[in-house]
Amino acid sequence: MKRFNFFSVTTIDEACGLLSSYGPDAAALAGGTDLLIEFRRPGAKVPKVLVDISRVNELGGISESDGHISIKPLTSHTQLLRSALLQKFAPLLNSAASSIGSPQVRNRGTVGGNIMNAAACADTVPPLIALGATVTLQSKTGSREMSLAELFVKPYQTRANLGELLTAVRFKKLPPDTRSAFIKLGRRNALAISRLSVAAILQTGKDGKIADARIVPGAAFPTWKRVTAAENMLIGEKPTPKLFAAAGQKVSEEMIKETGRRWSTEYKEPVIAVLVRRALEQCLLAQSEQSPSFNPVAMEAGGKGKSPSGSQSLTLNSFSGQECAISTTINGRSRTLTVPANCTLMDLLRDILGLPGTKCGCEVGECGACTVLLDGEAVNSCLVLAPQIHGRRVTTVEGLTLNGKLHPLQESFMDHDAAHCGFCTPGMLMSAKSLLDSNPHPAEREIRTAISGNLCRCTGYQQIVEAIENTSVPGRALRQSGK
Ligand SMILES: Cc1cc2nc3c(=O)[nH]c(=O)nc-3n(C[C@H](O)[C@H](O)[C@H](O)COP(=O)(O)OP(=O)(O)OC[C@H]3O[C@@H](n4cnc5c(N)ncnc54)[C@H](O)[C@@H]3O)c2cc1C
Ligand code: FES
Ligand code: FES
The missing domain is CATH 3.30.465.10 (Uridine Diphospho-n-acetylenolpyruvylglucosamine Reductase; domain 3)
Incomplete structure (x- = not known):
């Protein structure tokens, strides 16, 4: 990805001021799921300045x-x-x-x-x-x-x-x-x-x-x-x-x-x-078509800019530069790092921090091999810029083991023969972890939805679904998987 200056702002005024000062040389960055893919396209016009609005609470x-x-x-x-x-x-x-x-x-x-x-x-x-x-x-x-x-x-x-x-x-x-x-x-x-x-x-x-x-x-x-x-x-x-x-x-x-x-x-x-x-x-019909995973919860207030629960209590000041100094928590360990603005979270984890469990597949959000948890939510780390994890909590597959003991999901994947070549496995595990953390008793259809962003070329998915269904997390009754 070409180099750019990264500005992380916390108010609409700051964002508008920067967008107006830099005019055609600037772009706003929200979730990045369109923009970062565009930046990787050969010949793409990458702006000189990226204004990250994702911390603006009022938005x-x-x-x-x-x-x-x-x-x-x-x-x-x-x-x-x-x-x-x-x-x-x-x-x-x-x-x-x-x-x-x-x-x-x-x-x-x-x-x-x-x-x-x-x-x-x-x-x-x-x-x-x-x-x-x-x-x-x-x-x-x-x-x-x-x-x-x-x-x-x-x-x-x-x-x-x-x-x-x-x-x-x-x-x-x-x-x-x-x-x-x-x-x-x-x-x-x-x-x-x-x-x-x-x-x-x-x-x-x-x-x-x-x-x-x-x-x-x-x-x-x-x-x-x-x-x-x-x-x-x-x-x-x-x-x-x-x-x-x-x-x-x-x-x-x-x-x-x-x-x-x-x-x-x-x-x-x-x-x-x-x-x-x-x-x-x-x-x-009485009800219009609903999401199979639909589960309304009262979460209207606060969007991306909301300080996510479980994050470090950090004052999220604005910061900028081609290199950004950030504070973050990775697998439970607080870190202060200086990261290139154009580095993705996936590259930071694999190439700078030496955590290669997170895999690099497509780099366009389609394979899920790079899935990690950001404040507990599954995200494609190839579509998150490293400076965007400032003040946030990242969990990778390396963070699943505790005191050298495998996570129950990892045990269950082994028991159910759910990994063959293993390339998709870290991403699958992270998507499954995110699901079980919020829904310890998912139905099969909820499991399939949760891993629908993770591609596996080997297993045909059945063993993976059964492994997740039969993971023994504390306080969870196991289902009959039919295996
Ligand atoms: C694998 C994959 C699958 C996808 N599938 C779908 C799909 O099924 N359906 C679908 O509709 N989309 C899909 N998308 C596209 C994408 O996820 C959506 O369009 C998403 O809503 C873009 O939001 P973002 O916050 O990531 O935008 P960004 O990438 O951050 O920004 C997109 C554009 O909007 C501008 N922008 C963002 N916020 C503002 C703002 N507040 N004011 C002014 N400009 C702003 C940015 O400058 C940029 O030009 C997919 C993307 C991927 C990677
Ligand atoms: S490498 Fe990120 S989704 Fe494929
Ligand atoms: S086990 Fe090989 S890609 Fe899933």
Whole structure:
């Protein structure tokens, strides 16, 4: 990765000041799950200055006031999918968040980064546009608000000016008689970007007729928008399978009108029609589609910038430079280090600290071999910059053993023959540890979700799942694994 100057800030004012001073030479860094991959692309334009906003407390959290929900940009996808507030007032957003990447990507990736990266396949955008969201952009000189739909010029381009930071996303709560759904079609169930997606909202009146309808497809049009021609077909009508199929067909026609016929049209034309029909059908069910791992918890306040529990009690002052002095805790040991700003946590662990248990596979967040725990959450260490662990607690596979004794998970992996070549094993263990720490009795489907960001080319996963299922952690009753 090319060298850059790294600024870690703790207030919006500091961030806006730096972004404005350095103009085109600066970029904001939130979770880094888009940006760090872009930096590694051959020929990529890497900014001279990276402004790390991930410690800005005022940019985190989900709240409710005046009939509106406000989501701050550092809210991670994990926080979105677990939000009880969203489950009640905008459940299609929980569903969209739960479909993003893997647990590791969802723990780091933020809603603000998803919006500002403006990729055509960004999964939080269709639901937010269906919800009629507005965004607030703030700069050194003031702030302005616009509708989210207006923000986008084309894929990867927004109307944000240089020096502007996204500081809030806001929308009206859905009324109680409204149902919503988000459907995504990817090449597999995890770690798959949307080939197509649909966000839909339906409100039916007392007479059983549709009073309001909103349909926003993802990755279908040049930018996101509601397909009013299809929505108008629904309003005032009684919902029927035939009507929903016709609305799907209309969306398909509108898509072709705008994009013309291309290499992908043969596939997209019938598929978008079916997805729209299914999304509308799902809206009619009592509950819209939920994440299989959905588990709402009261964690609305505080986002990435929140001082994470278990972290060192450190004053997180701003710091900067191409080399950064940081204090951190690695495997229970406090360390003060000077790290190159462009060094990833994975490289720091392996090459500087001599902890090679963390493996390097893809370096783009897709294999999970580099998984470690950051304040107890599984993250891809190839997508975290070393300065970002300042004040945080890192646990690697080397930290699992205690006084030379293997962790019960490691014992169970051996008992169940869950490691063959062993390359994926450290990452698998760390994802499993993160799961069991928060959920000592996971169901098989929860185990499979927890390791969905970890690829294994040898075992076929079954033994790994059984090893996790049968790990003997204190106070935990074992299940019958069928083996
Ligand atoms: C393996 C993998 C799988 C993925 N799967 C999916 C998927 O299924 N669906 C999906 O939608 N995405 C997916 N992504 C993409 C990515 O995780 C998301 O887009 C994520 O939300 C980006 O957020 P971030 O905080 O990591 O952004 P960053 O990488 O930190 O930033 C992205 C861009 O937004 C800008 N930015 C960030 N915050 C602000 C702000 N507050 N104000 C102004 N600009 C800002 C940055 O300067 C940068 O240009 C995947 C990524 C990986 C690595
Ligand atoms: S996910 Fe980090 S090396 Fe593959
Ligand atoms: S055991 Fe070989 S990759 Fe999983």
